[in-house]
Amino acid sequence: MMVCVELPSGLAVLARTERRVDVVVEGVVTVRSVLDALERRLPVLRGTIREHGSLKRRPFLRFFVCGQDWSHRSVDEPLPPAVAAGREVFMVVGAIAGG
Amino acid sequence: MSKVRVLVGTKKGAFVLAADGERKKWSVDGPFFAGWEIYHMKGSPVNPERIYASQTSAWFGQMVQRSDDGGKSWDAVGNEFAYEGVAGTHQWYDGTPHPWEFKRVWHLEPSLTEAETVFAGIEDAALFKSTDGGGTWAEVAGLRKHGSGPAWQPGAGGMCLHTIILDPVNAGRMYVAISAAGSFRTDDGGQTWRPINRGLVSEFMPDPHAEVGHCVHHIAMHPSRPDRLFMQKHWDVMRSDDAGETWHEVSGNLPTDFGFVIDVHAHEPETIYVVPIKSDQEHFPLDGKLQVFRSRGGGHDWEALTNGLPQENCYVNVLRDAMAVDSLDECGVYFGTTGGQVFVSPDGGDHWQAIVENLPAVLSVEVQTIP
Numbered sequence: 001m002m003v004c005v006e007l008p009s010g011l012a013v014l015a016r017t018e019r020r021v022d023v024v025v026e027g028v029v030t031v032r033s034v035l036d037a038l039e040r041r042l043p044v045l046r047g048t049i050r051e052h053g054s055l056k057r058r059p060f061l062r063f064f065v066c067g068q069d070w071s072h073r074s075v076d077e078p079l080p081p082a083v084a085a086g087r088e089v090f091m092v093v094g095a096i097a098g099g
Numbered sequence: 100m101s102k103v104r105v106l107v108g109t110k111k112g113a114f115v116l117a118a119d120g121e122r123k124k125w126s127v128d129g130p131f132f133a134g135w136e137i138y139h140m141k142g143s144p145v146n147p148e149r150i151y152a153s154q155t156s157a158w159f160g161q162m163v164q165r166s167d168d169g170g171k172s173w174d175a176v177g178n179e180f181a182y183e184g185v186a187g188t189h190q191w192y193d194g195t196p197h198p199w200e201f202k203r204v205w206h207l208e209p210s211l212t213e214a215e216t217v218f219a220g221i222e223d224a225a226l227f228k229s230t231d232g233g234g235t236w237a238e239v240a241g242l243r244k245h246g247s248g249p250a251w252q253p254g255a256g257g258m259c260l261h262t263i264i265l266d267p268v269n270a271g272r273m274y275v276a277i278s279a280a281g282s283f284r285t286d287d288g289g290q291t292w293r294p295i296n297r298g299l300v301s302e303f304m305p306d307p308h309a310e311v312g313h314c315v316h317h318i319a320m321h322p323s324r325p326d327r328l329f330m331q332k333h334w335d336v337m338r339s340d341d342a343g344e345t346w347h348e349v350s351g352n353l354p355t356d357f358g359f360v361i362d363v364h365a366h367e368p369e370t371i372y373v374v375p376i377k378s379d380q381e382h383f384p385l386d387g388k389l390q391v392f393r394s395r396g397g398g399h400d401w402e403a404l405t406n407g408l409p410q411e412n413c414y415v416n417v418l419r420d421a422m423a424v425d426s427l428d429e430c431g432v433y434f435g436t437t438g439g440q441v442f443v444s445p446d447g448g449d450h451w452q453a454i455v456e457n458l459p460a461v462l463s464v465e466v467q468t469i470p
Contacts, residue, residue, distance in 0.1 A: 010134055010159060014175065044175045048159040052179045060158040094158045 001025045001084045005038050008061075008094040011049070015042045020089065029084040031063060032075040049092055064091040103425045104169065104467040105433055106150065107441055108137035111459035113152055115170040118454075120427055122445040125454045131173060132164065136203075139420055139463045140170075143209040143217075147467050151217055151233060153204035161203050163219070163233045176233035180204070180221055183240035189223065190252035199223045199243075206420060208263035212270070220260035224251060224277040226289070239289040242275065247294055247311045254278035254314045254333075261419055262315070267322045274328070274343065279314035282330070284343050295343030299332060316359045317419040321368035329371050329398070331361040331419075336373055338398050349398020354385055360422035364447060365430040369397040372432060372448060374417040383414035391434070393448045407451030408442065415440070420463035427468055435461025 005021050012019045023037035032055075039046050046052065049061055055075075057063070062071040066080050066088050082088040105116040112130030131137075135154045143149040148169045154162040161180065164173040180201045188196035202222040210216035219227040219236060226239040251258060259278055266272035271288045274295075281296040299313045314333035321327065330337040330346065334357050337346040350356035355375045364370035373392050377385050384390060389408040392401040415438035425431040432448050435441045439458035444451045 008158070010156065013133075014159070014162065044162075047161070047178045051160070053181060058158065058160060 001029050002086055003029060003034050003037070003083055004086060004089045005034060006089045006091045008092060010094065011045060011092070014048070015044050017042065025084075028076075029079045030076050031070060031073070031079070031090075034079070034083075034090050035075075060095040062093045062095065064093055065089075101427055102469050103427065103431065104142070104147075104469060105423075105441065105443075105454070106140035106142065106152075106170070106463075106465045106467070107435055107455075107458065107461055108140050108152070108420075108463035109435075109439070109459040109461050110136055113137040113140055113154075114455070114458060116441065116454050122425075122427075122431055122443055127455055128170065130459075131170070132162075135159075135162075137462065138204060139206050139465070141207050141209060141465045142169075142467045143214060144211050145209070145214040147469050149209070149214065149232070150467075151207040151209060153207055153219070155203040161201075163204065163207070165233050177229065177235050180219070180225075180227055180236050181238070182225060182243070183238040187249065189249060189258060192253060194252075196249070199225070202257060205259045205261045206263055208265060211265050211267055218263050218265075218273075220263050220275060222257045222259040223253075224258045224260040224280060226260055226263070226275055228289070241285070241290050242283060242292045245283075245292040247280070250311050251277060251280035252312065262318050264318060264320050264328075266325045268325050272325070272342070274318060274320075276315040276318050276330075278316065279312060279333075281311050281313040282315050282318060282328075282343055295339075296346070297344065298339075298346030298348075299337065300335070300348075301333065303333075317361050319361045319363045319371070321363040324368045327368065327397075329361050329363060331358050331373055333357065333379060336361065336398060349394070351394070351399035351401055353392055353401050358417075359419040360417050360434060362422045362424055362432070364432075365424045365426040367395070367430075367447075370395045370447070371397060372422065373401075374422070374434060376416060382416040387412050387414060389413045389415065389436075391432070391444075391448055391451075404444070404448040404451070406449060407444075407453075413438075418462055420465075421461050423464050423466040425466045425468045431466070433464050433466055435464040437461065 025037045101120045107114040112133040114129035138153040140152040150166045152164040186199035191197035206220040208218040215232045227236040262276035264274040276282045326342040328339040336350045338349045391404040415436035422434040432444045437460040
């Protein structure tokens with residue numbers, strides 16, 4: 001499946017890419033498999049969205065899909081079919097935390 | 100003609116300032132890594148074109164950047180810092196146990212002899228080493244596990260290992276300093292460590308003379324006198340003449356002995372510099388006057404250096420890694436402020452000028468002297 005991921009601008013600059021990145025996801029399209037695919041395509045992002053080791057979402061980042069917050073759902077829950085079909089974007093959003 | 104390159108880490112990016120040996124006309128490149136906190140940058144003594152930068156963000160975590168062309172271009176290298184084994188706990192601010200958690204890299208110290216070796220001091224305090232130019236990192240675990248680790252506690256800025264000094268004569272000897280734990284030394288290349296804090300007195304602790312718990316802000320050494328160390332502690336300027344075995348206070352006539360930075364003249368091992376800060380609550384210079392103090396006798400007797408520095412309405416801080424010296428014939432002294440100024444004195448402190456005045460808050464300053 002080809003899934004479109006939208007990155008925060010800071011990570012797009014870091015990865016030297018556009019903010020929207022297409023990634024090839026193997027198997028069921030979930031938060032985990034999308035991020036695995038993203039990190040395979042752009043290894044520099046390892047540790048920036050998920051912590052190394054634990055693979056926990058970094059606390060100042062959230063995931064939005066189809067207008068819904070998926071930050072606190074299971075990373076193995078299938079994402080809506082529209083994401084897998086490429087009609088909706090998997091968004092990685094930085095918290096508005098000042099600074 | 101020799102030139103100098105000043106590596107400036109700020110709250111919102113990195114800057115590279117360069118000048119010839121006269122140090123009058125400066126070029127300013129940057130910001131690199133705009134929007135990210137650059138805690139520290141440092142060049143390799145073996146290959147001055149090799150520079151490392153610690154790039155960190157509350158949102159995106161830690162990156163380590165490496166340049167092999169003197170800071171013109173950069174590539175991200177390894178950013179995984181995994182504590183060896185079970186991380187365990189240290190003390191939290193209230194004295195309760197708190198798990199060790201990696202937060203950021205405070206200081207990068209390239210090897211004096213091996214081009215691909217670099218050390219990293221991190222928060223929560225630990226020492227890491229890379230032998231592949233920052234690609235992969237392994238903890239030098241003997242430090243954190245020598246025994247006193249569970250008693251370490253964070254200072255106001257976090258529990259950070261912020262100072263790494265490599266002995267230029269004794270290859271196995273290394274010093275580190277941690278807030279708020281103290282200073283530590285290894286003599287066997289990092290296998291075993293012990294606290295070296297005898298003589299430090301910290302009134303905020305239940306036992307002011309305790310073996311660990313001291314908030315050491317920075318340590319400096321002159322390479323020709325590797326057993327002589329100078330320390331700016333939370334309060335007190337200290338000196339050791341026996342590789343840290345014992346310390347004694349040399350604050351002397353300083354108007355306040357609180358501060359963060361300390362450094363040593365490149366050619367005069369007894370000439371040292373500090374920037375006194377009013378107090379632990381008021382992190383700015385006394386009376387709004389930015390003053391560097393110099394002692395030509397290794398402490399006790401200090402003179403204020405003010406020529407060219409703001410002498411009214413100046414309420415900036417100078418953070419612990421934000422002072423450095425070059426090694427040109429006439430030693431240049433540099434420091435950066437939380438107000439975004441970077442000052443240089445091309446004559447050992449007698450006269451100062453601002454290289455830049457409006458950068459983001461400066462976190463660190465390092466200088467490379469390039470033949």
